[in-house]
Amino acid sequence: MIRSLGADLIAISPELPDNTLTMAEKHGIPIDILSDATSGVLKKYRLWFTVPAEVKSLYLEKFGLNLEKYNGAGRWELPVPATYVLDKNGIVRSGEADPDYTVRMEPAEIVAAIRDIVAGNG
Amino acid sequence: MSLKEKLAQFDASRNRPPEVVAVIRRGIAQVRESGAAGLRIGEPAPDFELPNQRGETVRLSDRLSRGPVVLSFYRGVW
Numbered sequence: 778m779i780r781s782l783g784a785d786l787i788a789i790s791p792e793l794p795d796n797t798l799t800m801a802e803k804h805g806i807p808i809d810i811l812s813d814a815t816s817g818v819l820k821k822y823r824l825w826f827t828v829p830a831e832v833k834s835l836y837l838e839k840f841g842l843n844l845e846k847y848n849g850a851g852r853w854e855l856p857v858p859a860t861y862v863l864d865k866n867g868i869v870r871s872g873e874a875d876p877d878y879t880v881r882m883e884p885a886e887i888v889a890a891i892r893d894i895v896a897g898n899g
Numbered sequence: 900m901s902l903k904e905k906l907a908q909f910d911a912s913r914n915r916p917p918e919v920v921a922v923i924r925r926g927i928a929q930v931r932e933s934g935a936a937g938l939r940i941g942e943p944a945p946d947f948e949l950p951n952q953r954g955e956t957v958r959l960s961d962r963l964s965r966g967p968v969v970l971s972f973y974r975g976v977w
Contacts, residue, residue: 779969783966783967784966784967784968784969785962785965785966785967785968785969786968786969786971787957787959787962787968787969787970787971788971788972788973789949789970789971789972789973790972790973790974790975790976791974791975792975792976794950794952794954796975796976797951797952797976798952798953799976800952800975800976801952803976809951809952809957810951810952811949811950811951811957812949812950812951812952813949817947818945818947818949819972821945821947822937822938822944822945822972823934823935823936823937823938824935824937824972825935826930826933826935828926829925829926829929829930831922831925831926832922832923832925832926835919835922835923839919842977844975847975847976847977848975855974855975856972856973856974857930857935857936857937857972858972858973858974859937859970859971859972860969860970860971860972861937861938861944861969861970862967862968862969863944863963863967863968863969863970864967865963865964865966865967866943866963867943867944867946867959867960867963868941868942868943868944869938869939869940869941869942869943869944870940870967871940872937872938872940874936874937874938874972876927876930876931876935877927878927878974879906879907879909879910880903880906881902881903881906882902883901883902883903884902885901887969891967891969894967895966895967
């Protein structure tokens with residue numbers, strides 16, 4: 778849908794490249810999945826955070842989830858989940874970032890924002 | 900059903916113990932207070948170059964020269 782409107786979709790995570798390949802294969806999605814292995818881009822976008830100690834213990838002890846396995850040694854760091862719709866000049870025209878990872882931007886809003894850009898509004 | 904409704908339904912279906920939910924909620928509040936709020940509407944998105952899943956370098960400005968781009972920051976495959 779996003780592509781048929783003439784827009785590109787790029788996904789970014791702090792995971793090492795092996796895991797972005799797994800992500801691509803798991804979901805069978807023909808999009809670019811980028812690896813920000815130094816968190817430099819997450820920081821530039823002001824989305825970067827260190828997992829709080831209490832949450833780290835929960836992940837390790839209750840969920841059996843060791844982020845270092847995915848992100849590399851010592852990297853208990855994540856992005857605030859976020860979506861941005863950029864126009865051709867790279868300006869953020871619409872978007873959402875929420876530390877509550879169960880909240881994501883509505884696909885209908887993404888499509889509406891692209892339509893608006895393609896129509897040349899604003 | 901909207902995505903937000905679907906995600907809320909999924910989250911509720913996991914029936915996590917209250918003590919686990921409490922840790923997660925405190926964690927979310929802590930990240931919110933840290934000020935990691937992302938870009939503002941109207942702000943230029945910083946350019947970058949990163950490798951994709953096939954090891955090819957992707958540069959944001961190259962993609963923008965072809966049209967609008969949707970960027971999605973996600974936590975991981977787990």
